[in-house]
Amino acid sequence: MAKKSLKHQNITNVALVHVVLVFLSAIFLIPLLWMISTSLKTDVQALAFPPVWVPNPPQPGNYKQAWEYGMEQLAGQAPMLIYARNSILIAILTVTGTVVSNAIVAYSFARLRWPGRDIAFAITLATMMVPFPVIMVPLFGLFKDFGWVGSFRPLWIPAWFAGAFNIFLLRQFYRTIPFELSEAAKIDGCSEWAIFQQVILPLAKPALAVVALFSFMGTWNDFLGPLLYLQDQKTFTLAVGIQAFRSQAGGAPIHLQMAASTMMVAPIIILFFFAQKQFIQGIATSGLKG
């Protein structure tokens, strides 16, 4: 009898937890669904109050309109196509640079001994505390002297010189690879470069995927960088392009703003569903190994 009531209590508990979870899920998901719903409405429906919850009938043509919005100023080229192309190009250059440079540098901190290494690593970690606004002005001056302002170079070239967060992340991972593997390769006469390339890199692929993922998210997201360095509309990324699309010349209507926003969010969500494991594990390790 006692056992039965205990079981009964468990069932109500579980049901209660589910009710709470469903309610919370709704809070977290409704803004996203609202974005998609608005993106498929006519301008009249989008502004109706009380709101029309489901677009009726849906207007997929909004996406084409948003894609081509403001085409006249760009000699007939779809602005969103230009922004997307720029974002993708910068992302490819940044992600490649981030993965290559951090993979190499982290190897030095994780698996090679040299005098001053631990101090250098401590300083590296400390650099994570430097806020961007403090170096923003001299960095801008530096890139201006290099003649880089107005081009993509300030946005991707620094990525080729590694960074504290990724060095830290990869170092944690490299150290879990048995040192006997390196020793064995050394006895076979492998150089450090060969050990790095042939022993460590193949094993580090999951960690490198995480670094690539985070760095892609970072550039796709970046607003301040493009805002600082890109002035010509033809060089805009999606982030600054969509902001301009919203705020300039009276601004695009709300249903097109939502269509443009959805187009910028979609690649990230799709990427997440393909690489869910890397996302979750990557975030977990980056936050746990402190």
Added chain:
Amino acid sequence: MSKTKVTNQTKAGLLFAAPWFIGFSVFLLYPLLKSLYNSFTEYTILTPPVWIGLENYSDLLKDELFWKSLGNSFYYALIAIPLGTFVAIGLALLLNQKVKGQAFYRTFFFLPSLVPVVPLAILWLWLFNGESGIINAIVEPIFHVKPNWLGDVKLAKNIMIVMSTWGVGNAMVIYLAGLQQVPVALYEAADLDGASPALKTWRITLPMLSPVIMFNVVMSIIGSFQVFAQPYIMFPGGAPERTTYFFSVYIYDTAFRDNRMGYASAMGWIMFLIILVLTYVAIKYMDKRVHYEAN
């Protein structure tokens, strides 16, 4: 023999780390020192800096907008960080109960944190739109008012906090992973002693999670003072009445709109010092309370 091996490894070590040495010196150390120097000068990007000593710093003390924007950033950090931590841990605890469909719920809570900042800002402007926003569609039938959220001096700033709480998915994933590392044996022992779930959470789960909490709070402090894109996009000029004018936006405007690079650098250094002090205080304060596993 062993000596040449050591020097070889040193050589390799320095070579492998070389990209970072260059990146660190050129893109970090140099700008950091340069901005320290600039902060003691009057400097527009077109003319060379002129040394004026501590004038920028003494001017800042008298600058109302400096205090206002700094206050806004502190307000944001002091509410958004505890609230975000609380919500993230709460969600993680809920999900950690071995409920069916855990992976689905986790995905739902996590998705908002994936939204890039520009669409995020545009979407939240729309949600809180006073005329046809979805928030007022819920508020109006219940309370019979349609607040002008974005234009209200009391409300606008808080929208930024709600928005940041919506994106706690990232932190939640970290806490959830942390929870799953707590040894089951500890709970089993507590069960034998007849401990209630609340007591187990308070005496086992949270202490075991405390190093993770500390790390995340420190990272949030560093991040929250740099929040730029959201206020810049959502509230141009810090409208209404500068209540949403954040410190990083003021630095940006001073440097790139007013062309006062020296003054902006002084503010940048103040931000850096605030982050250093807060990080130090957070670590000192929490270190006593953090439970480290002996290993």
